[in-house]
Amino acid sequence: PYNTKFIRPLAYGVVTSNYGPRNLSVASSSFHYGLDTGVASGTNVYAPADGIVTSVEWNSCSGNTLHLVHNINGEYYTTAYMHLSKINVSVGQTVYTNTVIAQSGNTGSCTTGAHLHFAITKKARYVTAGMYGIPANQVYYSYADFTRYTIDPRSMISYPAVGGYFSGR
Numbered sequence: 001p002y003n004t005k006f007i008r009p010l011a012y013g014v015v016t017s018n019y020g021p022r023n024l025s026v027a028s029s030s031f032h033y034g035l036d037t038g039v040a041s042g043t044n045v046y047a048p049a050d051g052i053v054t055s056v057e058w059n060s061c062s063g064n065t066l067h068l069v070h071n072i073n074g075e076y077y078t079t080a081y082m083h084l085s086k087i088n089v090s091v092g093q094t095v096y097t098n099t100v101i102a103q104s105g106n107t108g109s110c111t112t113g114a115h116l117h118f119a120i121t122k123k124a125r126y127v128t129a130g131m132y133g134i135p136a137n138q139v140y141y142s143y144a145d146f147t148r149y150t151i152d153p154r155s156m157i158s159y160p161a162v163g164g165y166f167s168g169r
Contacts, residue, residue: 001050002071006156007097009048009081009118010104012167013037015159016115019152033146034080034119035153041085041114045102046169047095048079048118048157054126056087062117063107068095069124069132072156076124076138082117083107097169120156121149 017036047068055067062082066089070077085105095101106114125146129136140149153159160166 001052001094001096002074003049003051004073006048006070006072006077006079006120007169008157008159008166009045009079009101009169010037010039010043010116011046011169012165013039013043013116014165015162018162019119019150019154031147033150034082034117035159036115036117038113038115039104041103041105043104043116044100045081045084045104045116047097047099047101050094050096051079052132053089053091053093053095053101054078054124056089056091059108061108061110063111064102064105066102067126068101069127069134075122076134077156078121078123078125080117080119080121082119083111083115085114118153120151120153121146122151123149 016038022032049070051068051070064084066081068079084102086103104116123140124134
């Protein structure tokens, strides 16, 4: 599906951690590759743009994890959702901005409480070149590429500063 922008994946929340350098003992890296929003476990998580589910997995650090691929103005992006208590979608499924894709949670060893870790990367992950019509130059395959292609979610979506509350998608 083609989109022109992203919207927030949560209807409300408090930003608890920014994208960028940080020192947190539970994480395996001093760089935080996403934006954390504090919400109660079980809070609905929505697709921030129409897209396709490309990965549903368990990771020891990030717990229940979900990835979606989106076409925004002809460029491909992957969004990631981590520490989920429940995942409501399956690989290959098309989702829309009103689709409840998951519920927030506190799963995995790299978490200090219930929240949603939300990340955006340029290019598509968990697909092969040509899959869903995505060209080879818009696909990446490794964690090293993930770290290279992540972008600050604030570059695409409006969020308040750490400690700031938002409501509305």
